[in-house]
Amino acid sequence: MRRLQTIIAAAAMCFGLSAPGGAAEPIRIGSILSVTGPAAFLGDPELKTLQLYVETINQRGGVLGRPLQLVHYDDGSDASKANGFVKRLIEDDKIDVLIGGTTTGSTMSMVPAVERAGIPFVSLAGGVVIVDPVKKWLFKTPHTDRMAAERVFEDMKKRGLTRIALLSETSGFGQSGRKESEAAATRLGITLVANETYGPKDTDMTPQLTTIRGKADVQALFVFGLGQGPAIVNKNAKMLGLSLPVYHAHGVASEEFIRLSDGAAEGVRLPAAALLVAAKLPDEDPQKPVALGYTKAYTERFKEDVSTFGGHAHDALSIVVSAIERAGSTDKAKVRDAIEQTKDHVGAGGRFTMSPTDHMGLDLSAFRMLEVRNGDWVLID
Amino acid sequence: MLAQLLQFVFSGLTVGATYALAALGFTLIYNASHVINFAQGEFIMLGGILTVVFLASGLPLPVAILLALLIPAVAGVVIEKLTIEPAKGAGVESLIIITIGASLVVRGLVQVWFGKGAATFPAFSGSTPIAVAGAALAPQSLWVLGSMAVIVVALWLFFSRTIAGKGILATAVDPLAAQLVGINTQRVLLVSFALAAAIGAAGGILLTPITMTSYDVGIMLGLKGFVAAVVGGLGSGPGAVIGGLLVGVIEALTAGYVSSAYKDAVPFVLIFVILFFMPRGLLGPKTTERV
Structure with missing residues (x-):
């Protein structure tokens, strides 16, 4: 097994897939989602979407020449478990950004640890409380009730x-x-x-x-x-x-x-x-290609209908990737600032324009x- | 004002009829074995889900219904054979706990096989409501109430006119004496489970066009049926019917006049009140304690 890995690594290097100067250090994306339990109908499509797009992005050569690595834990729809896992992600897995918190409860239980450690954090939960009042490191992509x-x-x-x-x-x-x-x-x-x-x-x-x-x-x-x-x-x-x-x-x-x-x-x-x-959006709608592209990729891969919830994960990952590219590094403070400067970013859920006072970036037109x-x-x- | 009251009563009688069918199932098995079968709610669920599945596979409605009655009946017999019979020497409490386990297994299997989503099929004779004094009555409600009446009459004939029915009654009164006069009490128990399961399934089939079904509808319907059986007097057939209709109507009136938030709590409070003043329920068997 190890031998096989060595061969693959060597082959990869020969074809110039990795950055010069040895294997590129992966960008670690931590995620804690409710893949089982009562909120599974939200968390399951979210995780599938993240896995699908991390793969796609890596096939295209990764971000800043570095591959993405998804480090995932399932909180079983239990907010206290999310609180335990987030410490592990920060201390042991040394993540660069955090996507997740399927429910508002899970998200809020992770906030103190993430704010202390200073890690860019994009939540997939709906509650208004996540972005009102604004917290320095915390953003979200879903619409609110x-x-x-x-x-x-x-x-x-x-x-x-x-x-x-x-x-x-x-x-x-x-x-x-x-x-x-x-x-x-x-x-x-x-x-x-x-x-x-x-x-x-x-x-x-x-x-x-x-x-x-x-x-x-x-x-x-x-x-x-x-x-x-x-x-x-x-x-x-x-x-x-x-x-x-x-x-x-x-x-x-x-x-x-x-x-x-x-x-x-x-x-x-x-x-x-x-x-x-x-499919019914007018052709000039900027969201049409994004929404259609996501629908096609998701249904082809998983043979099930897309849901709004998977769309939130799609948007969170694309906002993070774009921010890392604009920041030119995975420096946590720079990535955070770049997420806050997200402007006219077209996602499946709407057009995101964030600001220091708005960490969701959607208006009613979404x-x-x-x-x-x-x-x-x-x-x- | 009257129209509003009438609407609440229609709503209550329809749901109450299902509770009554569930309560009849509890009563049958209780009479044969003194066991409260908490898997009764799962038979209701099976009736609805199986009809949905058979209809989707292209079978005509009568065939789908027949199969959806037969399969739960067989499931009832299998549950009795596999769980109650091997634990024959155990106390009634243990047997009751075993039925809870059986219900979890059935629910889990259906969840994996059918999925967690809700499903439904069209009402038997359309959904154009019938106007009665300003209130609307769904044709399906008439199906529910009519079928319940037919089942109750059929059960009454079975118990009073056939040897098999009388054998079940005899076992209920005194199992040992019944055995002594040559009644196969083991078979009585099997027949009771099959009957209870089929009656529960009938309730599930009739109610699904109105309320939809999913793998977990059995929990609440079973509990309400149990409340109905206890309120009416455990072991009494007419009591089960009156108890079911009463619980349904009181629920609807609470939701309408008080608050929908207390709707589910009222039946359970009702149990306390009725059992406090009438410990044997409304129509429970009257026995005298020997001092």
């Missing part, structure tokens, strides 16, 4: 809908969404005339919808949930003959959502990243408003 709420309310106001009912899930995603929606509603002049909840495993939402229908002046319904619950809401609303415009959050943007709604999703609107409608028509997504604007 605050943005989803604001984007939905913006579209409602355009249609003259200001008195709405909020129906949120009691899961972490739904609870955070409820809090952000309540805050955004006050800011944007939307009145919540009803504020109901349902459990993530509930099978019938007709009581909540009947209560909402009973409110005399309600103009629209906003559902904040994940998984099958929002699809059941669609079916129940159709059965009750609820004629309100229905909006959902970004968490259910998938083909499966339309299929599970069994015809009851017609006319439903939701905000989603451009990635999901890559969310496209979609509507279900004839069982398929249609771009509204």
Whole structure:
């Protein structure tokens, strides 16, 4: 085995694959993701995406002539494990940058150690708390639930809908969404005339919808949930003959959502990243080639549909690679500054322009408003 | 106002009918063995998932339903043969724990084989709601309630008119005496498991077009069915039906008039209240303690 490695190394040197003056020291990218456990549906595509692009970049000759090396640990959706692994990444694995933290909990548990050590850190979690207030070494690529709420309310106001009912899930995603929606509603002049909840495993939402229908002046319904619950809401609303415009959050943007709604999703609107409608984007859209390229690479390699979550990992890695190239070294302070100077970087999730006061770099235009028509997504604007 | 109340009651009766079918399953097995079979919820899940799979493979609905009733029944017999029978000498508590283990195995297998996603199939006779005094009733709800009524009547005929049914009743009253008059109590247990599994699966099949199914729906449906069985009086068939419908309606009324956040808690509080005042449940067997 060792002999084989020597031969390969020798061959590599002969073909001039490594930098002059011996084998190039790899750039170590640390990652801690929730590949198993309840958040696995987020962490699994994230890890696959990182592995896919580290391979692709190395085949093209690496970054600054040095290969990328992915050092990965799985926190099993447990924030305290992430906290243990991050110390190992910093002290033993001597990483140059850190990508990860699938959940907001995992990310925040890693922050103190990373800030102390001074390592550029790009999180893949959704919570607003990650970048508000801004922390020196911490960045993130996913949209926040605050943005989803604001984007939905913006579209409602355009249609003259200001008195709405909020129906949120009691899961972490739904609870955070409820809090952000309540805050955004006050800011944007939307009145919540009803504020109901349902459990993530509930099978019938007709009581909540009947209560909402009973409110005399309600103009629209906003559902904040994940998984099958929002699809059941669609079916129940159709059965009750609820004629309100229905909006959902970004968490259910998938083909499966339309299929599970069994015809009851017609006319439903939701905000989603451009990635999901890559093929339908107008040709002049700068995000189109990026989103299509990622979709093609991912589906060819893993034989499964792309998700927004893998897209966040794609964007994090491409922002880091571009920052290292602009910094011209892996000096941690220089790379951090280069990430902060990211400007008009087109990713799968949107166009990133970071600044000392904005460590996410996305605005509301990152969310496209979609509507279900004839069982398929249609771009509204 | 009336329309709103009626809507909550429709919603509650539909879900309650599934709880009632689950409770009937608990009752059958409890009567035959004094074991609470916590794998009952998995039979509900199997019914729904198998119908989805068979429909997707191109079988017509009646065939898919028949297979989705038969396979869980066989699974029930296999579970009895492999887990309950070898542990025959063990106490009732051990047997109950064994059923929890069996439910974990079934759930795990389905998770690996079917995946973690949710699935559904179209309602039997369309989804155009029927308007009743201002409230909407899904045609599928009528299927659920009607099928439950048919199953209850069929069970009643089985127990009161057939020798096999009477044999099960005799075993429930006194296993030793039943054995002495020549009833094969071992077979009674097997038949009970098969029946309980098929009834649970029927509930799962009927409810799936309304609520969808996934590998883990059995947990909550099974627990609610257990609550229904206890509220109605463990061991009583009519009690299981009344208990199930009651739990369903109270749940829907709580979600509608109080808060949807307390919906799941109410049935469990109900258990405490009813058992405090009526320790044998609403229709539990009346026995006198000998002092």
